Amino acid sequence: MTPVMLLSDGYIGNGAEPWRIPDLDELPPIEVKFADDPETFAPYARDPETLARPWAVPGTPGLEHRVGGLEKEDVTGNISYDPVNHEKMVEYRRRKVEGIAREIPPTQVFGEPEGELLVIGWGSTYGAIRTAVEDCQADGLSVSWVHLRWLNPFPSDLGEIIRRFRKVLIPELNSGQLATFIRAKYLVDAIPFSKVQGLPFWTHEIEGKIRELIG
């Protein structure tokens, strides 16, 4: 019961490339356990680990309840105007989303786990960054790269990875939104590198920037 937003962009929409079709039998089943016991059901109780609420679907006798935009009391789900309860609930929701980081596999670092420069990318800049980084690595430059697939929450090992590099470069096809988040979250002087021309990055643009920083 947490909304998921998948960010896409025009390049992904218009591009074509081979894509691995998953074997349906290998996909793990999505199992949902619906609440059905009127004795124990509390609409705003929470799973201690995930902080998810139980899910009772209409048609289940004795579990009638209301959900919606007004703040609810912890556990009971009664409408609540209590300021302290509100703060608690906001905190629950924040921690619930943060907790998704537990499910995110360890971040893959393309290159050495520490060094001069870490390039952080996301989305359709993958190809341009990868080629630029490979070229620079072949020339012996101390550059590594992380391509993020989860932006909120960030992977829990990201801060640690960032701290193992002297500089951080963030190329993105916008006005530097990811760089702003990384700077705010990890107190690192990440260098934004933006392009908003309706065109993807060229490899040489990113390579030029890497060489400018550590060449």
Place this chain on the structure above:
Amino acid sequence: MAQQATPKAVPTYTREDFQSDQLVRWCPGCGDYAILAQVQRTLPEMGVRRENVVFVSGIGCSSRFPYYMNTYGFHGIHGRAPAIATGLKLARPELDVWVITGDGDGLSIGTNHTLQICRRNVNVTLLLFNNQIYGLTKGQYSPTSPHGQRTYSSPYGNLDWPFNPIRVALGANAAFIARTIDRDQKHLAEVLLRAHEHRGTSFVEIYQNCIVFNDGAFEDLVDKATRDDHVLYLEHGKPMVFGKNRDKGIRLDGLQPQVVSLSDGRWSVSDLLVHDEKEPSGALAEILASFQERPGFPRPVGVFRDIERPIYEEEIHRLVEQASASTTDQDLMELLEGGETWIVKEEEEPAPVQA
């Protein structure tokens, strides 16, 4: 595919069974209380199991309604209750779904959704509380506020021309369209029962007094001294007579309705327009809906239209069943692997490059 609930006998409910334990937070004297009470009173007569009832709302004073019902409820997104309700009915056609909205929620930010659900004819009962003002946000003019009305956001008079909700619903070809009034409890109950009974989207406009920001907007229609001269109670198959002394009526002159006197000897009841809820084109309902823009005309309340149209969720499930019955190639993996696919033997992972 939706599961059909096993039919169980419906327990005998009372009004209390549908009251939740939440403190009702409308202003004292708000018309919403009367509507809530009437819905809670009539639900026991509707033959539905409580756990199968879902109230979905948007945002606004009226949209707090689900919290006060001891049923399943979803206080949803501004203007989007019809979209949520449509999804719910598609997934669970056996549920008894109600949409609660208002003039601000359903005819401004949510106009499009209101139109779409009526057009599709999803089997829900939609109650639009019309108080002709934004109450929750404290008294701005709404999409149904009369032209020229002074409100906190139109101190020199409202420049907009109001929506006529009945005409909006007709424009979307809603199969059931009715209007009633919060304070007319008996009429309200009758209309609720009729709306619920109708299969398909039942659109009900309820005139609702906002005692704080638009008090008396419908006074002529509810005050005992004036209402009989200002309200036309629509009854299927009956000539349109109104007035304290039942001495006035509606007649049609070409395409134009006229208010005529039955006491001066010129016209008699047999000359009057006879109400027909089943009139298929909607033309009669359209004429009736226009009364509110015609000075000197009574305001019709009751069922404007009650016709049968195919029900959206039933059509969808029928389509899916038909399509699955006639398709031989039902293996999803086979479908995915059809077309331009090939097998890459050794997969290249973007393995860490060791310096």
